[in-house]
Amino acid sequence: MAALSELINGFGTALTPQNLLYAFLGVLLGTAIGVLPGIGPAMTLALLLPLTYGLNPTSAFIMFAGIYYGGMYGGSTTSILLNTPGESASVVTAIEGNKMAKSGRAAQALATAAIGSFVAGTIGTLLVVVLAPTVVDLALKLGAPDFFAIMVLAFVAVTSVLGASRIRGFASLLIGLAIGLVGIDQVTGQQRLTYGVPQLADGIDVVVVAVGLFAVGEALWIAAHLRRGTAQVIPTGRARMGREDWARSWKPWLRGTALGFPFGAVPAGGAEVPTFLSYVTEKRLSKHKDEFGHGAIEGVAGPEATNNASAAGGLVPLLTLGLPTTATAAVLLAAFQQYGIQPGPLLLENEPELVWGLLASLFIGNVILLVLNLPLAPMWAKLLRIPRPYLYAGILFFASVGAYAVNASTVDLMVLLVLGSLGFLMRRYGLPVVPAVIGVILGPRAEVQMRRALQISDGELSGLITPFSAVIYALIALVLLWPLVNRFVIRRFRRPRHPVPVGHSHALVELADELAAPPGEERREEGDEKADEEPEHATADAPRRQT
Amino acid sequence: MISRVQRWGQGRSEFVVALLLLALGVLVLVDAARLPTTFTQRGPVGPTAVPVVVGVLLVVTAVLLGLDVLRGGHGEQESGEDVDLSHGSDWATMFLLALAFLANILLIERVGWPVSGAVLFFGSAYALGSRRIVRDVILSFALSIGTWYLFAEGLGINLPVGILKGIL
Numbered sequence: 001m002a003a004l005s006e007l008i009n010g011f012g013t014a015l016t017p018q019n020l021l022y023a024f025l026g027v028l029l030g031t032a033i034g035v036l037p038g039i040g041p042a043m044t045l046a047l048l049l050p051l052t053y054g055l056n057p058t059s060a061f062i063m064f065a066g067i068y069y070g071g072m073y074g075g076s077t078t079s080i081l082l083n084t085p086g087e088s089a090s091v092v093t094a095i096e097g098n099k100m101a102k103s104g105r106a107a108q109a110l111a112t113a114a115i116g117s118f119v120a121g122t123i124g125t126l127l128v129v130v131l132a133p134t135v136v137d138l139a140l141k142l143g144a145p146d147f148f149a150i151m152v153l154a155f156v157a158v159t160s161v162l163g164a165s166r167i168r169g170f171a172s173l174l175i176g177l178a179i180g181l182v183g184i185d186q187v188t189g190q191q192r193l194t195y196g197v198p199q200l201a202d203g204i205d206v207v208v209v210a211v212g213l214f215a216v217g218e219a220l221w222i223a224a225h226l227r228r229g230t231a232q233v234i235p236t237g238r239a240r241m242g243r244e245d246w247a248r249s250w251k252p253w254l255r256g257t258a259l260g261f262p263f264g265a266v267p268a269g270g271a272e273v274p275t276f277l278s279y280v281t282e283k284r285l286s287k288h289k290d291e292f293g294h295g296a297i298e299g300v301a302g303p304e305a306t307n308n309a310s311a312a313g314g315l316v317p318l319l320t321l322g323l324p325t326t327a328t329a330a331v332l333l334a335a336f337q338q339y340g341i342q343p344g345p346l347l348l349e350n351e352p353e354l355v356w357g358l359l360a361s362l363f364i365g366n367v368i369l370l371v372l373n374l375p376l377a378p379m380w381a382k383l384l385r386i387p388r389p390y391l392y393a394g395i396l397f398f399a400s401v402g403a404y405a406v407n408a409s410t411v412d413l414m415v416l417l418v419l420g421s422l423g424f425l426m427r428r429y430g431l432p433v434v435p436a437v438i439g440v441i442l443g444p445r446a447e448v449q450m451r452r453a454l455q456i457s458d459g460e461l462s463g464l465i466t467p468f469s470a471v472i473y474a475l476i477a478l479v480l481l482w483p484l485v486n487r488f489v490i491r492r493f494r495r496p497r498h499p500v501p502v503g504h505s506h507a508l509v510e511l512a513d514e515l516a517a518p519p520g521e522e523r524r525e526e527g528d529e530k531a532d533e534e535p536e537h538a539t540a541d542a543p544r545r546q547t
Numbered sequence: 548m549i550s551r552v553q554r555w556g557q558g559r560s561e562f563v564v565a566l567l568l569l570a571l572g573v574l575v576l577v578d579a580a581r582l583p584t585t586f587t588q589r590g591p592v593g594p595t596a597v598p599v600v601v602g603v604l605l606v607v608t609a610v611l612l613g614l615d616v617l618r619g620g621h622g623e624q625e626s627g628e629d630v631d632l633s634h635g636s637d638w639a640t641m642f643l644l645a646l647a648f649l650a651n652i653l654l655i656e657r658v659g660w661p662v663s664g665a666v667l668f669f670g671s672a673y674a675l676g677s678r679r680i681v682r683d684v685i686l687s688f689a690l691s692i693g694t695w696y697l698f699a700e701g702l703g704i705n706l707p708v709g710i711l712k713g714i715l
Contacts, residue, residue: 037627037629038627038629050698050702050704051702053702053704054701054702054703054704055702165615165620165622167608167611167612167615167620168612168622170604170608171564171568171608171609171612174568174571174572174601174604174605174608175568175571175605177601178571178575178601178602178605181575181597181598181601185594187594188593188594190582190583190594192578192579192582192594192598193574193575193578193598220641220644221625221630222627222629222630223637223640223641223644223674223675224636224637224638224640224641225630225631225632225634225636225637226629226630226631226637226640226675226676227629227630227631228631228676387677388629388675389671389672389673389675389676389677390672390677390686392671392675393667393668393671393672393674393675393677394668394690396644396647396648396667396668396671397664397667397668397671397690397691397694398694400648400651400664400667401660401664401694401698401706404655404660404706405698405704405705405706408705408706408707410652410655410656413648413651413652413655414652417645417648417649417652420648425563425564425567427624427625428622428624428625428636429561429563429564429621429622429624430621430622430623430624430625431564431622443597447597450592450597451592451596454592455592459592
């Protein structure tokens with residue numbers, strides 16, 4: 001197969017001693033930063049992005065591949081040892097993982113997460129290698145109207161799937177689209193929303209947006225509500241697992257991979273949905289149902305594999321269509337743009353060395369992740385004890401270096417502060433952050449595609465309709481109308497057991513809650529009790545965090 | 548119950564979000580109206596089309612959100628292991644943090660990153676409750692000088708050295 005020989009060339013690129021070093025550094029740094037509480041993979045990527053500025057694109061992306069997987073694994077470690085999901089995809093891992101750790105099986109939980117991530121990541125990357133050329137062939141046949149429709153689908157999906165409130169999701173998306181408008185119009189060269197500030201003419205840098213909304217916003221939000229006193233970190237030894245753990249883990253790994261990859265490849269909110277599905281599936285299929293809720297290894301193995309497979313699946317639309325489906329993919333896209341590389345159907349043709357080098361280093365990064373993290377688990381656990389003032393001061397510090405390094409301009413630092421305050425406000429009022437970031441990144445590109453399509457049709461709106469885009473618009477209508485369908489058709493037959501609090505009607509959380517709660521326990525009225533009084537509910541109830 | 552009081556307070560203050568969206572929408576629309584479109588326009592869709600759509604949608608969303616808040620809807624505050632939502636926002640901390648952040652913006656091109664970065668880190672750590680002054684000062688300078696070497700020397704990225712030029 002042509003793809004495989006290309007991949008072997010990719011290994012040739014990635015396996016030079018220098019690039020191997022970058023991959024290793026990426027995994028090490030990615031895990032170290034990702035393991036810090038409150039820092040998810042997207043924020044890890046955004047904070048470490050400046051480190052790659054001095055590198056050539058290929059080496060930079062090889063390092064990025066390492067950071068990507070390292071950051072994700074770091075997040076799982078945090079949720080297992082501290083019960084702090086750094087991002088939505090780790091919420092499910094924390095349910096059983098933290099229980100395992102509390103009952104003295106932290107090493108096994110970390111091991112099944114690491115090996116599961118490795119298995120899923122390897123299979124997932126292999127699927128990317130096989131699928132990407134095929135998808136590119138299809139994508140090359142798509143025109144501007146089709147791309148516009150796909151991007152609108154991404155907008156609608158990211159606002160409808162993530163978070164509890166659609167209106168707040170749309171508000172966030174629109175804020176992002178408005179930020180994306182700032183700068184010179186790509187078609188006519190006119191300045192929009194720049195108010196004569198020359199540094200704004202090129203638009204607000206996506207890196208500044210991501211770092212501002214994710215990192216600065218998060219640091220400010222936590223700073224305003226910092227819990228005094230130290231969080232309880234569960235000590236762990238070297239990550240390892242016994243024969244029975246292996247026997248109980250390998251099927252969940254494979255099932256998780258099968259679930260995660262397709263969900264990651266479509267714009268459906270990333271790993272959130274499939275990790276919940278994986279958890280529910282494993283609970284149903286397990287021979288140890290009684291252990292669920294008290295630390296069942298299947299409940300860690302499945303969702304962790306799902307998470308990684310979905311991250312790999314997300315690379316398919318990113319590399320072939322230039323379409324990010326998650327926050328992490330959005331930051332990766334920002335990184336591509338930083339180098340003047342535009343992901344899309346032509347990427348594979350124009351930058352084969354970079355793409356195949358990147359894919360090869362994803363395999364290598366996976367191996368490094370495994371060798372590094374099984375023995376280093378105790379060290380990562382120590383990182384969780386970092387004093388909180390230093391942690392959040394450090395986030396602000398590195399966010400400032402990163403934002404300044406983009407253009408060596410203090411205007412970017414001002415913008416960073418404004419966006420950080422916006423991020424604070426969004427966290428305060430329950431506006432999800434991811435739609436805004438996706439809006440900033442995809443907004444300008446969607447505009448270009450739409451104007452191109454309408455230019456061809458001479459302004460006729462029918463120019464936006466092709467057979468392909470018609471299918472996409474039907475899908476969009478379905479996603480948009482789903483709550484109505486749900487309310488009038490489905491809810492009528494299935495009344496919820498308990499009233500759902502307004503603004504908290506996330507169906508998946510309810511579902512997982514119902515399935516995860518041991519019988520007899522009532523669902524917690526959120527906000528009335530402290531989270532640490534009933535940790536098992538707190539985990540499932542924890543609002544999904546976007547970083 | 549505390550939570551009820553909180554919810555009431557939150558319900559009222561959330562109109563701020565709707566107002567902000569409204570203001571942003573108006574801002575975008577006004578800017579779009581200001582753009583001359585006649586002479587540079589190429590193709591049937593000019594540079595104002597998308598801003599108009601985004602602006603109108605922002606205004607509509609602002610109204611819908613306002614109605615949602617009126618009917619008792621509220622956004623869930625983000626929680627986390629380090630987040631204690633039982634008290635309101637700690638404005639003193641926020642003020643000091645903003646001060647440290649602004650100090651860096653004002654100082655970075657005047658005295659250089661090794662000093663301004665140290666001010667930023669020290670100020671933030673102090674704002675967040677760290678009171679081990681000596682250790683914090685040493686750590687702040689170690690971090691800012693370390694990152695300067697890493698970026699300026701190691702990665703070739705321009706971070707101003709400022710008053711420490713010749714020493715570092």
